[in-house]
Amino acid sequence: MPASDALPPGPNLFATFDFIRNPFRFLDACAARYGDWFTVRVPGVSPFVFTSDPAAVREVFLGDPDALHAGEANRPLGAFMGARSSLFLDAPEHLRQRRLLLPAFHGEQMASHADAMRTAADNAIASWPTGKQFALHPQMRAITFETIIRAVFGFGDDESGSELRALMRQLFELYSSKLGTLFSLPAMQIDAGRWSPWGRAVRLTRQIDAILFEEFARRRSDGVEGRADILSMLLAARYEDGNPLPDAVIRDEMYTLMLAGHETTAATMAWVINRLLTNPNVMDRARAEVVSVLDGKQLEASHVGKLKFVESVINETMRLDPVVPNIGRGLKRPMTIAGRALPADVTIAPCIYLVHRRPELWPNPTQFNPERFFESRQTPYTFLPFGGGPRRCLGAAFASYQMKIVIAEILSRVELKPADGYVASATRKGIAFAPSDGLPVIATRRSL
Numbered sequence: 139m140p141a142s143d144a145l146p147p148g149p150n151l152f153a154t155f156d157f158i159r160n161p162f163r164f165l166d167a168c169a170a171r172y173g174d175w176f177t178v179r180v181p182g183v184s185p186f187v188f189t190s191d192p193a194a195v196r197e198v199f200l201g202d203p204d205a206l207h208a209g210e211a212n213r214p215l216g217a218f219m220g221a222r223s224s225l226f227l228d229a230p231e232h233l234r235q236r237r238l239l240l241p242a243f244h245g246e247q248m249a250s251h252a253d254a255m256r257t258a259a260d261n262a263i264a265s266w267p268t269g270k271q272f273a274l275h276p277q278m279r280a281i282t283f284e285t286i287i288r289a290v291f292g293f294g295d296d297e298s299g300s301e302l303r304a305l306m307r308q309l310f311e312l313y314s315s316k317l318g319t320l321f322s323l324p325a326m327q328i329d330a331g332r333w334s335p336w337g338r339a340v341r342l343t344r345q346i347d348a349i350l351f352e353e354f355a356r357r358r359s360d361g362v363e364g365r366a367d368i369l370s371m372l373l374a375a376r377y378e379d380g381n382p383l384p385d386a387v388i389r390d391e392m393y394t395l396m397l398a399g400h401e402t403t404a405a406t407m408a409w410v411i412n413r414l415l416t417n418p419n420v421m422d423r424a425r426a427e428v429v430s431v432l433d434g435k436q437l438e439a440s441h442v443g444k445l446k447f448v449e450s451v452i453n454e455t456m457r458l459d460p461v462v463p464n465i466g467r468g469l470k471r472p473m474t475i476a477g478r479a480l481p482a483d484v485t486i487a488p489c490i491y492l493v494h495r496r497p498e499l500w501p502n503p504t505q506f507n508p509e510r511f512f513e514s515r516q517t518p519y520t521f522l523p524f525g526g527g528p529r530r531c532l533g534a535a536f537a538s539y540q541m542k543i544v545i546a547e548i549l550s551r552v553e554l555k556p557a558d559g560y561v562a563s564a565t566r567k568g569i570a571f572a573p574s575d576g577l578p579v580i581a582t583r584r585s586l
């Protein structure tokens with residue numbers, strides 16, 4: 139019997155299409171039918187064994203990184219970022235490179251990005267129409283894109299970053315389009331000239347690379363002392379042997395940070411607003427907290443830690459609407475995980491969405507109740523919106539900090555109402571799942 143026949147049962151290919159159309163509905167249906175373990179098969183790739191058992195999640199996160207390869211499972215994304223990104227490496231190379239990135243993403247560094255995050259939010263909010271319906275999710279993407287340009291790439295209001303902004307915006311629009319999402323398939327990577335989708339991506343990438351490499355050289359020669367942006371920290375970083383990160387690696391990491399960082403955070407913030415719109419009492423309470431914490435002043439770093447209720451709202455949203463609903467680790471050898479024997483070459487997929495809805499962990503699991511986060515009894519294996527173990531999201535502190543700032547700015551500056559009859563479902567947007575139809579809303583301004 140081939141080893142894969144011993145895998146847990148799961149949906150057929152036809153049912154699996156629903157993962158693209160409506161992933162949350164698909165996962166609910168699989169859990170109802172198959173329980174804590176099921177196998178999802180997609181032609182041409184090794185089977186995904188989904189699990190929502192926290193004991194299994196724990197074993198995966200604490201397991202041997204030599205046997206549980208995340209980099210390999212992420213590799214289809216290499217088309218977007220370049221293969222030298224830490225996202226695609228596995229132990230020990232992964233650890234070596236991640237160590238150089240970690241200090242820039244430490245929680246203590248976040249205060250230095252507060253201005254960039256607030257400015258990006260305020261500029262976007264000021265441009266929103268009043269009294270007229272508009273899609274909020276693209277606005278969230280504009281905010282997170284601009285935040286990365288400022289805080290990660292280190293470009294401010296002057297002209298120097300304008301060409302990079304314009305080119306990157308075009309490239310990432312292309313990536314998050316329906317066609318662009320398919321770029322991970324080698325068959326789609328055909329350069330048939332600059333009018334073909336992949337050909338356009340190749341040309342935009344070339345132009346962006348030229349700007350980036352020139353900028354790296356400029357900063358290396360001018361020095362980066364006194365700069366708080368993440369690119370400058372990477373340029374200054376040294377391996378244990380004293381060598382710097384090669385420019386080509388920094389280039390791939392910069393694309394990774396833009397791609398991994400802006401779609402996920404934007405989609406999460408769109409879900410937060412959707413939850414606030416459908417829970418007006420929670421909206422009122424969150425706004426009251428923001429008004430009291432800011433006390434008529436401009437938001438700054440010292441306010442962020444005080445936004446406790448806003449933080450619970452964000453956590454409760456990430457529990458119910460995780461924009462990355464599962465993660466994956468490719469098994470390099472047969473393993474027994476939570477008592478279940480699995481063959482080599484399958485991908486074990488801890489299912490964030492389903493762990494977050496287990497009734498024994500989360501009473502009344504489908505109820506939106508931020509207060510449940512007040513008395514925190516979660517573990518890294520029961521609340522895992524950012525994944526876990528040695529591959530836990532590098533930008534978790536960055537995203538959490540930014541989301542508090544942006545949500546607080548929105549609550550203090552505008553009143554939002556949902557579009558008539560709108561009910562959100564999850565739809566793929568780039569590498570994340572976002573509310574359908576861009577989350578249509580109507581805004582009116584508040585006096586500050």
Ligand code: HEM
Pocket residue numbers: 208224225236290394395396398399400402403406461462465466523524525526527528529530531532533534536537
């Ligand atoms: C709410 C926003 C975000 C969510 C929900 C999110 C979620 C995730 C998840 C689930 C993973 C996979 C973890 C695993 O396999 O265990 C991940 C990895 C990663 N994320 Fe995030 N992310 C967010 C924001 C960001 C931001 C803002 C950045 C950077 C600016 C970022 C950079 C990364 C990187 C570099 C990795 C790969 C880490 C590694 O393999 O060592 N993410 N993220």
